[in-house]
Amino acid sequence: MANAGTGWPVHGSRTVPWQQSGRHGTRADRMLREITVSLPPMIARLDYRPDPTLTVALADAARAVIAVDTDPRGQLGALGGLLLRTESVSSSRIEQVDASMDDYARAVAGIRSNESASSMVAATRALGRMIERAGTSRRIELDDVLDAHRTLMADDPVDARYAGRVRDVQNxxxxxxxSPIGAVHVPPPPELVPELLEDLLAFAARDDLDPVAQAAIAHAQFESIHPFTDGNGRIGRALINAVFRRRGLTSRTVVPVASAMLAERDRYFSLVNGYRDGRVDAFVADLARGTRIAAIESRRAADRLAELPGYWRELTRPRAGSAAAKLLDALAEHPILGAEEAQSLTGAPLSSVYTALDRLEADGVIRQVTARQRNRVWGVVDLLAELDDLAARIAAAVRAAE
Structure with a gap:
């Protein structure tokens, strides 16, 4: 059945038997014997043609993304890293996985940190791997999705055994x-998931759809299938940027769309739920708006990155050719580093590297994020701050646009 307003099919449903694997929860949980599961439609060959107003909004979003990715100022390596981290941190926060920037920096450096920080770093790596593969092969394969999920969940204390595996249980x-009593959404039974995923990835492989609309629909469909026991939201949002990369909207950067979703988290969830009732246009329009805003604010981050090396030089005035001067040239692309990495970047003796690091710390360019004397790690003050500042600017712009 299709929604009369859009022609996009409404999810079906089926009543199936249910029994708990143990005896947990309330009496109602224990006595439940059947549940109604959602049956997402097959979408691989469905046509989607937005109305003229939405078509303009989608084109504006795409142009804003391309403008970031083709910025001519030579800071794309640094910007790409910043945007990748911003996207994965915000995506984690949507799932209420959060940590301080210092905890996150320690986890990035491979230092034992809290569970949330480690999970945020895993999300960053998963997103990076999935986007890189989409750019290299110009396809999004099931193995790519499973590999990203394995990277995300490998060290999860509860679901590590399901890392990189499509679920074989009901969620x-x-x-x-x-039990599913009172659930907002009961995804399809596990035996239907492989076929639904194959259909979804065939939809994501098409080139005859608007790329931003395609990314939006692919994400909403993925969330409806919910193919994993955990990590669906973060992998599903990574799929958005994977579609952007596959379709050529980006080649070196990531659009921090999750920061726009995080700004209005309840609305985002509501729009995904609406997709299941055939209300596809509302979610597509919201993603187009969030993408455009995130891209515009990302260009402002690029402006900031372009200014920072000169600002740092004014602040510390290093001698030409010194280890400190060489470090300043590298900091934008290495916002978190230890002494060994700093030595590799400068080629200077370790004693000179420590002198340079101490000087940059005294001048406020970097700060130590470890409370120890051995194996110290430093973070670049302005870049760690920009991770939160960029997400906050996107959130403010999203709320102002309502």
């Missing part, structure tokens, strides 16, 4: 912890 969203 649900919200409601009881012990």
């Amino acid at each position: 649900w969203i919200s409601g009881s912890d012990h």
Whole structure:
């Protein structure tokens, strides 16, 4: 059945038997014997043609993304790293996985940190791997999705055994912890997931659709299938940027769309739920708006990155050719570093590197994020701050646009 307003099909449903694997929760949880599961439509060959107003919004979003990715000022390496981290941190925060920037920096450096920080770093690596593969092969394969999920969940204390595996159990969203009673969404039964994923990836492989609309629909469909026991939101949002990369909107950067979603988290969830009722246009329009805003604010981050090396030089005035001067040239692309990495970047003796690091720390360019004397790690003050500042600017712009 299609929604009369858009022609996009409404999810079907089926009643199936249910039994708990143990005896948990309330009596109602324990006595539940059947549940109604959602049946997403097959979308691989569906046509999607937005109305003229939405077509303009989608084109504006695409142009804004391309403008960031083709910035001519030579800071794309630094910008790409900043945007990748911003996207993965915001995507983690949507799932209420959060940590301080110092904890995140320690985890990036491979230093034992709290569980949330380690999870945020895993999300960064998963996103990076999925986007890189989409750019290299110009396809998004199931193995790429499974590899990203394996990277995300490999060290998860609860779901590590399911890392990189499509679920073979029934799952649900919200409601009881012990059964699907009161769930917002009960995804399709596990035996249908492989076919639905194959269909979704065939949809993502098409080149005859607007790329921003395609990314939006692919994400909403992925969330509806919910193919993993955990990590669906973060992998599903990574799929958006993977589609952008596959379609050529980006080649070196990432659009921090999750920061726009995080700004209005409840609305984002509501729009995904609306997709299941055939209300596709609302979600596509919201992603187009969030993408355009995120791209515009990313260009402002590029402006900031272009200014920082000169600012740092004014602040510390290093001697030409010194280890400190060489470090300043490299900091934009290495916002978190230890002494060994700094030595590799400068080619200077370790004693000179430590002198340079101490000087840059005294001048406020870097700060130590480890509370120890051995194996110290420093973060670049302005770049760590920009991770939060960029997400905050995107959030403010999203709310102002309402």
